[in-house]
Amino acid sequence: MAENSGTDPAVERSAEENAATSGTIIMVTVKTPKDKEEIAISEDASVSQFKEEISKRFKAKQDQLVLIFAGKILKDGDTLSQHGIKDGLTVHLVIKTAQKATGASSSAGSSTSGTSQVNSGTANTASPGPAVNLGTSQGSGPSPATSQPASLFTGFGDLSSLANLGMGSANFMELQQQMQRQLMSNPEMLSQIMENPLVQNMMSNPDLMRQMIMANPQMQQLMERNPEISHMLNNPELMRQTMELARNPAMMQEMMRNQDRALSNLESIPGGYNALRRMYTDIQEPMFSAAREQFGNNPFSALGVNADSPGAQPSRTENREPLPNPWGPPDTTSAATGTTTTSSTSSTTPSVSNPLGISSSSLGNGIFNSPGMQSLMQQISENPQLMQNMLSAPYMRSMMQSLAQNPEVASQVRSSPAAGTNPAQQQLMQQMLQMFAGGSASSQTPEVRFQQQLEQLSAMGFINREANLQALIATGGDINAAIERLLGSQPS
Amino acid sequence: MSRSYGVKVPRNFRLLEELEEGQKGVGDGTVSWGLEDDDDMTLTRWRGMIIGPPRTIYENRMYSLRVECGPRYPETPPFVRFVTKINLNGVHNSSGVVDTRAVSALAKWQNSYSIRVVLQELRRLMMCKENMKLPQPPEGQIYTN
Numbered sequence: 001m002a003e004n005s006g007t008d009p010a011v012e013r014s015a016e017e018n019a020a021t022s023g024t025i026i027m028v029t030v031k032t033p034k035d036k037e038e039i040a041i042s043e044d045a046s047v048s049q050f051k052e053e054i055s056k057r058f059k060a061k062q063d064q065l066v067l068i069f070a071g072k073i074l075k076d077g078d079t080l081s082q083h084g085i086k087d088g089l090t091v092h093l094v095i096k097t098a099q100k101a102t103g104a105s106s107s108a109g110s111s112t113s114g115t116s117q118v119n120s121g122t123a124n125t126a127s128p129g130p131a132v133n134l135g136t137s138q139g140s141g142p143s144p145a146t147s148q149p150a151s152l153f154t155g156f157g158d159l160s161s162l163a164n165l166g167m168g169s170a171n172f173m174e175l176q177q178q179m180q181r182q183l184m185s186n187p188e189m190l191s192q193i194m195e196n197p198l199v200q201n202m203m204s205n206p207d208l209m210r211q212m213i214m215a216n217p218q219m220q221q222l223m224e225r226n227p228e229i230s231h232m233l234n235n236p237e238l239m240r241q242t243m244e245l246a247r248n249p250a251m252m253q254e255m256m257r258n259q260d261r262a263l264s265n266l267e268s269i270p271g272g273y274n275a276l277r278r279m280y281t282d283i284q285e286p287m288f289s290a291a292r293e294q295f296g297n298n299p300f301s302a303l304g305v306n307a308d309s310p311g312a313q314p315s316r317t318e319n320r321e322p323l324p325n326p327w328g329p330p331d332t333t334s335a336a337t338g339t340t341t342t343s344s345t346s347s348t349t350p351s352v353s354n355p356l357g358i359s360s361s362s363l364g365n366g367i368f369n370s371p372g373m374q375s376l377m378q379q380i381s382e383n384p385q386l387m388q389n390m391l392s393a394p395y396m397r398s399m400m401q402s403l404a405q406n407p408e409v410a411s412q413v414r415s416s417p418a419a420g421t422n423p424a425q426q427q428l429m430q431q432m433l434q435m436f437a438g439g440s441a442s443s444q445t446p447e448v449r450f451q452q453q454l455e456q457l458s459a460m461g462f463i464n465r466e467a468n469l470q471a472l473i474a475t476g477g478d479i480n481a482a483i484e485r486l487l488g489s490q491p492s
Numbered sequence: 493m494s495r496s497y498g499v500k501v502p503r504n505f506r507l508l509e510e511l512e513e514g515q516k517g518v519g520d521g522t523v524s525w526g527l528e529d530d531d532d533m534t535l536t537r538w539r540g541m542i543i544g545p546p547r548t549i550y551e552n553r554m555y556s557l558r559v560e561c562g563p564r565y566p567e568t569p570p571f572v573r574f575v576t577k578i579n580l581n582g583v584h585n586s587s588g589v590v591d592t593r594a595v596s597a598l599a600k601w602q603n604s605y606s607i608r609v610v611l612q613e614l615r616r617l618m619m620c621k622e623n624m625k626l627p628q629p630p631e632g633q634i635y636t637n
Contacts, residue, residue: 029517031517031521032521033520033521033522033543036521066554068524068541068543068554069515069524069526070511070514070515070524070525070526070527070539071514071524071525071526071528071538071539071540071541071556071557072526072539072541072556073541073554073556084515084526084530086515088516089515089516089517090515090516090517090521091517092517092521092524092541092543094543094552094554096552097552
């Protein structure tokens with residue numbers, strides 16, 4: 001063991017093992033965030049020799065090792081003594097795993113895209129249930145083949161956004177999506193849904209519709225990009241017209257046909273084709289892709305929007321799919337008639353008069369019956385918090401408002417078969433109505449609110465004011481239903 | 493290393509102590525520090541190394557820093573700047589200089605603090621929600637000024 005000119009007394013203390021290389025052996029501690037090992041190495045060894053030892057001990061490849069001493073990275077060509085590494089000192093080790101930093105950033109990226117997808121899901125559901133791209137039935141009795149992930153739920157107010165609000169259920173979202181998928185696979189349901197008076201009533205409230213539509217962040221984006229859309233939404237006349245359309249299937253069909261014809265005429269105008277195409281690209285596509293992420297087809301194809309005069313408005317949406325064959329099996333995208341613009345069987349082309357492309361077949365009372373809906377209800381009843389959250393969503397509130405204002409609707413909601421099949425659901429419905437009523441009725445007591453109804457009831461001969469009031473509260477002001485309740489509870 | 497009785501330890505003694513600790517690997521092994529130049533008798537210029545914390549975007553990266561302990565150290569905090577490029581709140585994007593106000597150990601410096609404390613604090617900052625996902629420049633880039 002040669003004497004070093006070194007100044008370190010520790011060297012003499014070092015263990016005299018069989019040194020393959022000349023120079024004293026020193027014990028260096030190698031520390032990883034998890035581990036610690038003592039390694040014997042020759043004092044004048046090079047860093048790469050040191051790494052060799054380390055790789056044996058730590059079972060890692062040499063090029064995965066990064067050594068740090070006193071704040072500096074040890075390069076392979078250096079020697080230990082160059083860095084002042086002496087006996088008893090500690091060197092830090094980092095074992096680089098195969099994944100690179102870019103892996104980390106891509107995971108960060110994917111998490112953001114994950115959230116944005118969720119948001120788009122939310123957004124899509126946000127669009128008013130009845131409104132917007134629901135499958136068209138373009139005159140086809142048979143329901144649209146590929147129904148759109150209906151926006152039905154959107155009616156239910158962005159349930160998925162509620163999920164985002166931290167209701168904490170991925171479940172919720174999934175549920176939503178399931179519902180949508182079911183709807184998609186069952187076109188008949190869509191038509192049923194449309195027939196549901198509840199939905200029709202909802203749709204007759206333009207404010208509600210507008211609110212719902214606007215609540216959809218994607219819509220908002222789209223609106224920013226295309227002001228025409230917001231104009232359309234803000235035009236009550238147009239909205240009303242659209243609602244009418246939605247409610248009246250026959251009228252809707254007629255409208256569709258007219259529009260299609262108009263569009264095809266448009267195409268034959270020189271330059272018209274380009275205009276149409278532009279419209280499509282500007283409007284339809286973003287919606288397409290936005291919705292597609294979530295639904296896999298194009299629920300928003302209808303959202304093309306347009307103002308009144310064709311040709312002049314770039315916001316006309318063009319849909320290049322063939323007119324559905326009313327006598328044949330529903331067919332979505334066969335490009336049979338090439339140039340004719342038609343609405344796909346499952347989407348409603350926005351037409352001049354039907355900007356939202358509301359399809360009459362897309363709604364229906366099947367909504368309540370869908371298994372998805374039922375499980376949703378179930379979930380809700382199990383988790384009151386969910387209910388709370390759901391109700392606090394803004395458009396939910398306005399929907400409730402429309403429900404409240406229209407007692408018939410309310411009674412329908414309550415008595416609708418789906419609501420009735422499951423006692424929990426029924427209860428839920430009642431709760432909903434009550435909560436709604438409780439939440440919105442501002443400062444009026446039930447008595448004041450139901451003043452008119454109470455008078456009517458007493459005029460009819462129901463003298464028990466208390467009972468009347470109870471009944472009215474339970475039915476949310478619906479006289480007929482209240483009467484039934486009262487009669488039901490009386491012995492005669 | 494902290495002294496009680498308010499005894500003021502001379503600067504060099506303190507720094508020598510820190511040097512020894514850096515060489516012995518005191519701490520959890522996630523930060524390392526030492527003299528930039530072994531012949532630096534004034535013990536002013538130091539080098540630090542922070543190992544990027546796992547499960548953050550800084551994972552698997554090693555960040556090299558320069559720490560300068562002025563003549564009034566440890567009464568005054570050291571100057572810290574990153575050598576390896578990093579995107580972290582509190583670090584100037586163009587120079588790598590660490591903003592004294594952004595790091596609580598620097599902003600509320602006490603003479604019992606040390607280079608290790610500062611480095612560990614910076615590492616903790618990397619684990620904060622607001623920082624842990626910041627996109628980072630490609631590995632290996634350094635600040636040139």
